[in-house]
Every structure is written in C-alpha cells, then in structure tokens.
Amino acid sequence: MSAVADRPPVTGTTGQRPRRWAAPPRPSWEEEPARAGLAAKGLVLLVAGLAVLLPLWIVIVTSLSPKKVIDDTGGLVVIPKGVTFVAYQELLSGGQVQRAALVSVGVTAVGTLFSMTVSVLCAYGLSRRGSLGHRWILLALLATMFFGAGLIPTYLLVQALGLTDTYLALILPSAVSVFNILVLRGFFMGISPELIDSARIDGAGDWRILWQIVLPLSRAVLAVITLFYAVGYWSAWFNASIYLTDQKMMPLQNVMIQLVQKQERPVGLATQINTGQLSPLAVQMAVMVMALLPVAVLSPFVQKHFKKGMLTGAVKG
Structure with missing residues (x-):
C-alpha cells in the first residue's frame, strides 16, 4: 500500500484535520420536558380545569x-x-324570563346578521387598494379605536334619533367593531389577487366576486367573527340598562341581574316562591344556565376555526 493512502485526509491548504464544533445549545422550550415538568403541567391544568x-x-x-x-x-x-326540571318548566311556561329569553334571541339573531353584513362589506372595500377613499376611511376607523365620543354624547345621539325604548337601541350603538373589520380585511387581502383578476377578466363584478369567491374562501374567519358578534349581543346588558325603561323589553341578561344581584322575584313566579313551592335559589341558577347555554353549545362548533380564522387574518393584515 502506498504511503499516500496511509496519510490522513487533509482539508484546505494547511493539512489539518477538520475540527468538530459542538452544536449550539437549544432553547429551554425546545428541550424534551422531564417527567417532573410534565407532572407539574398536568397538575396546573387539572387545577385550572376544576376551577372552571x-x-x-x-x-x-x-x-x-x-x-x-x-x-x-x-x-x-x-x-x-x-x-x-320544575324551575326550567316554570321559567319557560310564560312570564318575564321567557319573554326576556325571546328578546335576547331576536336581538342576537338580527344584530349578528346586521353586524356581519356591514363588517363584510366594509372589510372587502378596504381590502381593495383601488377603492375610492379606502385609505382615509381606514384611518377614520382606526381613530375610533383610540378616541371615543363618551357615554353622554352617545346617549344624547340615541335619544335624538328616537331610539330609546326600542330594540334598535340594543343593536345600532354596538353594531360594528373596528377590530373585527380589520381581521376580516386582513383575511380578504390574503386571498390570491390572481384569482380575483381572473374572475374580473371573465366578466365578474365586485358583488359576484365577493359572494362566489371571497366569502367561500373565508368561512373560517367568518365563523369566528360571527361568534364574536353573537356572544357580544347575547351577553350585552349595559345598553338595555340605559336605553330601555320598559321592563317587558329587557333581555335575559338584565333579568338575570335583577334576579341574582337584586334578589327580585320574577314576574309570574312570585306566588310559587312565596308559598314555598319553588326554591328562589333554583330559579336563579336556572336563569344563569339559560344565559350560559347558547354560548357553551355554539363554541365547540366554532373552536376548530379559531386558529385558522383569527391568526391568519391577524398575520396577513
């Protein structure tokens, strides 16, 4: 065997062996957790779950x-x-609580539909860079996130428009959320411009593009924003407390406050409670369950859309 074959390989011009560099240490959050860490995390999650x-x-x-x-x-x-189920049967057999539940359902359905329509149209217009005055409109919307008119001017405006003691007072003052519009706008801007340009070449207008292209591709973010608006309308109580004076028009949340915090007897159930046929505490807890049930039922169906809808819309905006 030749002497050349017995020589160690050389690199470069120095004839030195290649050095082996140690890999840089990984961050602590990338390391495989120890058993003690996993046990501690499990315990914390268990305690948090029990607390909820x-x-x-x-x-x-x-x-x-x-x-x-x-x-x-x-x-x-x-x-x-x-x-x-006596408490639920009595609450749903007529009276103040049943009427309040119907009011909340109606306000939530109509308000969510109106808010989504306005938000989608506004977000789509702001996502098209060639739209008329979109930059100034966007700046005006952003300004409302930092500067508000205040409670008294808002109340005077609602009163001047004749909306007090009407259901519109529960919808219009909080109908539009600038944050939701920005999330929708960011998602719409992430849709391929080539797809929209090809639709325009085929003769499609803005309405057809929005209805047949943009909205079907935005189901995730639409589901999330719809849930945001629906939960906001369902849980709202402040507008009703300042704009409504008729107790028959109060939504479920305001009736729950009257029953739980003010310890008032619901109309239609005072006799059963006073005679001992029905526990007032059971009625209070039943109203709380009725107020919580729609959100608890709808949330799991929209949960899968949260990551795709919210994060994608926020990052691409």
Missing part, C-alpha cells in the same frame, strides 16, 4: 335539585340528590 368546571357544576346541580334538597343543604348543592 366546579362552579359550573354547582350551578347546574343546584338548578336541577328539588326544593327540599336545597333547604337541607342550606344553599348551593354540590352532590346531586334527585333531579327535577
């Missing part, structure tokens, strides 16, 4: 407990000892 679910469990169990069980417990019921 335990109060909800107590509210539901108390609303379904008979009056004797609530009286024997002396308050909130943790362990169920019988189930009855």
Whole structure:
C-alpha cells in the first residue's frame, strides 16, 4: 500500500484535520420536558380545569335539585340528590324570563346578521387598494379605536334619533367593531389577487366576486367573527340598562341581574316562591344556565376555526 493512502485526509491548504464544533445549545422550550415538568403541567391544568368546571357544576346541580334538597343543604348543592326540571318548566311556561329569553334571541339573531353584513362589506372595500377613499376611511376607523365620543354624547345621539325604548337601541350603538373589520380585511387581502383578476377578466363584478369567491374562501374567519358578534349581543346588558325603561323589553341578561344581584322575584313566579313551592335559589341558577347555554353549545362548533380564522387574518393584515 502506498504511503499516500496511509496519510490522513487533509482539508484546505494547511493539512489539518477538520475540527468538530459542538452544536449550539437549544432553547429551554425546545428541550424534551422531564417527567417532573410534565407532572407539574398536568397538575396546573387539572387545577385550572376544576376551577372552571366546579362552579359550573354547582350551578347546574343546584338548578336541577328539588326544593327540599336545597333547604337541607342550606344553599348551593354540590352532590346531586334527585333531579327535577320544575324551575326550567316554570321559567319557560310564560312570564318575564321567557319573554326576556325571546328578546335576547331576536336581538342576537338580527344584530349578528346586521353586524356581519356591514363588517363584510366594509372589510372587502378596504381590502381593495383601488377603492375610492379606502385609505382615509381606514384611518377614520382606526381613530375610533383610540378616541371615543363618551357615554353622554352617545346617549344624547340615541335619544335624538328616537331610539330609546326600542330594540334598535340594543343593536345600532354596538353594531360594528373596528377590530373585527380589520381581521376580516386582513383575511380578504390574503386571498390570491390572481384569482380575483381572473374572475374580473371573465366578466365578474365586485358583488359576484365577493359572494362566489371571497366569502367561500373565508368561512373560517367568518365563523369566528360571527361568534364574536353573537356572544357580544347575547351577553350585552349595559345598553338595555340605559336605553330601555320598559321592563317587558329587557333581555335575559338584565333579568338575570335583577334576579341574582337584586334578589327580585320574577314576574309570574312570585306566588310559587312565596308559598314555598319553588326554591328562589333554583330559579336563579336556572336563569344563569339559560344565559350560559347558547354560548357553551355554539363554541365547540366554532373552536376548530379559531386558529385558522383569527391568526391568519391577524398575520396577513
């Protein structure tokens, strides 16, 4: 064997062996967690879950407990000892609570539809760079996020328009959210311009592009923004407290405040409560469950769209 073959390989012109450099240390969050860390995280998540679910469990169990069980417990019921739907049957059999629930459903449905229509049209117009005055309109919308008129001017405006003691007072003052418009605008701007240009070449106008191209591609963000508006209308109580004086027009949230915080008797159930046929605590908990149930039912169906809808819209904006 030749002497050349016995020589170690050389690199470069110096004839030195290549040096082996140690890999840079990875950040701590990229390291594989230890068992103690996993156990600590699991414990924290368990405690957080119990902190959220335990109060909800107590509210539901108390609303379904008979009056004797609530009286024997002396308050909130943790362990169920019988189930009855008397409180829900009485609340939904007519009266103030049922009327308030219908008002909340109507305001939420109409308000969400109106808010989504205005927000989608505004966001689509602002996403087209060639639209008339889109830059100044965008700056005007951004200014409203930092400067507000205040409660008194807003109330005077609603009063001057004749909207007090009307359901429009529960919708129009909070109909549009600039944040939601910006999220929609960012998502619309992320749609391929070549796709829209090809539709224009084929003769499609803005309405057809919006209805047949932009909206079908934006289902994720539309689902998220719709949930935001719906939860906002369903949970709103402040507008009703300052713009409405007729108790028959109050939504469910305001009735819940009257029952839980002010300890008032609901119209139509005062006799059953005063005679001991129905527990006032069960009625209060049942109203709270009715106010929470729609949001708890709808949220899981929209949960899968949150990451795609919110993050994509925010990053691309």
